[in-house]
Amino acid sequence: MPTLETERLILRSFHQEDIDRMAHLFANPDFMRFSLGVFTECKQTIAFIEKVMSWDRAGIPSQFAVVPRGKDTVIGYCGFFYHPEHGIEDIEIGYRLHPDYWNRGLITEAARVVRDYGFRDCNLSRVISLIHPENIPSRRVAEKNEMNVEKEITFRGFPTLMYAITRQEWLARRGAG
Ligand SMILES: CC(C)(COP(=O)(O)OP(=O)(O)OC[C@H]1O[C@@H](n2cnc3c(N)ncnc32)[C@H](O)[C@@H]1OP(=O)(O)O)[C@@H](O)C(=O)NCCC(=O)NCCS
Known part of the structure; x- marks a missing residue:
């Protein structure tokens, strides 16, 4: 995957050297809010890193490590996930x-920038x-990412809002559709 840049951030591919830092993040209950829980074992972080690296190798849109410009510390992730095992094809x-x-x-x-990369470069x-x-913070991020609530589903046993934006909507908002 390419490296993406924003005003304040660098979004780059994950590599093996990120395991220790990511294990630290995944052990933080705030970082893991609204998840199935913190990672208590390093093998869970290794599985995450290997999964996203394998998508990269396969040329599939993957997760980006989020790094502040001018620093070399990963402060989070942002990118693509797949849920076919839950019957979700999107x-x-x-x-x-x-x-x-x-x-x-x-x-x-x-x-x-991840959304734009998905529509512009990954089609x-x-x-x-x-x-x-x-x-609420994540819902605000989705709204600011021009997504709308499409429906409520049960996902991993929890009530879940499905926010969505189509390529046509994305193009139309840019005056190109
Ligand atoms: C969700 C998360 C990634 C957002 O990251 P972030 O960089 O803080 O997000 P932003 O600053 O871009 O936007 C957050 C918005 O939520 C708003 N917000 C935050 N807390 C809020 C609250 N208690 N009530 C109302 N609005 C709130 C902020 O004001 C901001 O909106 P605004 O720009 O309209 O003011 C971060 O909170 C996080 O990592 N949470 C834990 C993990 C998580 O929930 N991930 C998403 C799983 S679906």
Whole structure:
């Protein structure tokens, strides 16, 4: 995958050297809000890194490590997830950020450039975000990413809002559709 840049962030592919830092993030209950829980074992982080690296190798849109410009510390992730095992064929944009960096607009910046990359370079027809109704910050990010609630589903046993934006909507908003 290419490296994506925003005003304040670099979004790059994950590599093996990120395991220790990601294990630290995945062990943080705030970073893991609205998930199935913190990772208690390193093998869970290794499985995440190997999964996203394998998508990269296969040329499939994957997750990006989120790094502040001018630093070399990963502060979160933002990118694509797949849920065919849950009967969901759409590609999700998912994200998590270290709490020290919340509410500065950083994941909005990241999610927008990821969305644009998906539509412009990967030719995706539609992307979704799956969000617990009580996760207000994440819902705001989806709204600022020009997504709308399409329906409520049960995902991994929890009530979940499916936010979506189609390629046509994305093009139309840019005056090209
Ligand atoms: C969701 C998450 C990635 C957002 O990252 P972020 O960089 O802080 O997001 P942004 O700053 O771009 O936007 C957050 C928005 O939520 C708003 N917000 C945050 N807390 C809020 C609250 N309690 N009530 C109302 N709005 C709130 C912020 O004001 C901001 O909206 P605004 O720009 O309209 O003011 C981050 O909170 C996080 O990592 N949470 C834990 C993991 C998670 O929930 N991931 C998503 C799973 S679906």
